[in-house]
Amino acid sequence: MTAEIPALLAMAFRTVMDQVHESLAAEGFDDVRPAHGFVFQYLSQRAAGATAVELGGHLGVTKQAAVQLVDELEQRGYVERGPHPTDRRSRMxxxxxxxxxxxxxxxxxxxxVEARWGDLIGADRVEHLRADLRRIVADSGQAVALRPVW
Structure with missing residues (x-):
């Protein structure tokens, strides 16, 4: 028995994201990098937004690196900064x-991609894969976030 499933999961994710980024570039989002996706995903789940410190914690980078990333995304029109509701020193x-x-x-x-996988291996197998992966993630016993593995 070989222990290749973690590597296959990583390669499948990479393949999907390479295809997604190629499509994004064709749609005019050619300045988006993979690290940006982790910021977008995090912010999309927080109606009030997040501070640079919170983003840095999520990404596993320093506050300075997070501020630099936010500066870049703001210049490109992907994010906006606004006042923090309780801390005048922070920005959301x-x-x-x-x-x-x-x-x-x-x-x-x-x-x-999921529809294409359904054509490739069958929609029922895709649903089983989804259910199995959810069970694997849930089995960790921790709240697992989609975040980069630097």
Missing amino acids: VVLAPRGWACVASVVRRWGE
Whole structure:
């Protein structure tokens, strides 16, 4: 028996994301890098946004690196900064309309990938795969977030 499933999962993710980024570039999102996706995903689940410190913690980078990433995304029109509701020294980062459009495109592309997998291996097997992966993630006993593995 070989222990190749973790590697295959990583390669499958890489294959999907390479295809997604190729499609994003064709749609005019050619300045999006994989690290940006982790920011978009995190912010898309937080209606009030997040601070650079929170983003840095999620990404596993320093506050300075997170601020630099937010600066870059703000210059490209993907995020906006606004006032923090309780801390005048902090700023909240939220997705801008361009960021939301990018997120919607990624979700659409992921749906296309799953449909293609259904054609390849059968829709029932894709549903079983989804259920099995959910069980594996749940078995960790921890809240697992989609975050980069640097």
